[in-house]
Amino acid sequence: MSDLGDLYQELILDHQRRPRNFKVLEPHDRSVRGHNPLCGDELLLFLKLDGGVVTDVGFQGTGCAISKASASMMTERIKGRTIEEVNDVFRRFHHMLTIGDASEEDQEVLGKLAVFGGVREFPARVKCATLSWQTLMTALAGDQTVVSTEQT
Numbered sequence: 001m002s003d004l005g006d007l008y009q010e011l012i013l014d015h016q017r018r019p020r021n022f023k024v025l026e027p028h029d030r031s032v033r034g035h036n037p038l039c040g041d042e043l044l045l046f047l048k049l050d051g052g053v054v055t056d057v058g059f060q061g062t063g064c065a066i067s068k069a070s071a072s073m074m075t076e077r078i079k080g081r082t083i084e085e086v087n088d089v090f091r092r093f094h095h096m097l098t099i100g101d102a103s104e105e106d107q108e109v110l111g112k113l114a115v116f117g118g119v120r121e122f123p124a125r126v127k128c129a130t131l132s133w134q135t136l137m138t139a140l141a142g143d144q145t146v147v148s149t150e151q152t
């Protein structure tokens with residue numbers, strides 16, 4: 001358990017310091033802004049899509065270490081993947097963070113993202129970890145350009 005704790009910290013800090021795909025993507029097919037007012041996390045996500053595949057992804061934003069690391073690791077995980085696969089990863093990620101008890105198959109599919117499983121014990125931080133994914137799902141749906149973790 002302490003191993004997972006160390007891995008978690010190491011990964012989060014690494015991605016916070018050197019976020020992957022931290023760039024404005026021009027041109028892009030979709031861009032959606034995400035807010036988590038409870039923590040102050042802000043995110044702007046860009047997607048390039050081609051034939052049902054996420055061919056490129058970029059993000060900008062400010063926020064806590066968890067939100068930034070989660071966005072960074074998400075971009076790594078979804079780049080070059082089909083929308084179908086992205087939906088599957090999201091479903092498992094969301095399940096792990098809200099219900100818990102990730103199966104072996106879930107863990108395998110999630111890979112490094114499984115380190116966020118521990119966040120479930122801190123309900124206030126779950127939104128930090130899921131903001132980027134919520135923003136991604138909105139971007140893929142393509143019918144909104146702003147998403148908030150809080151309904152206002």
Ligand code: ZN
Pocket residue numbers: 036039040041063064065066067127128
């Ligand atoms: Zn946050």
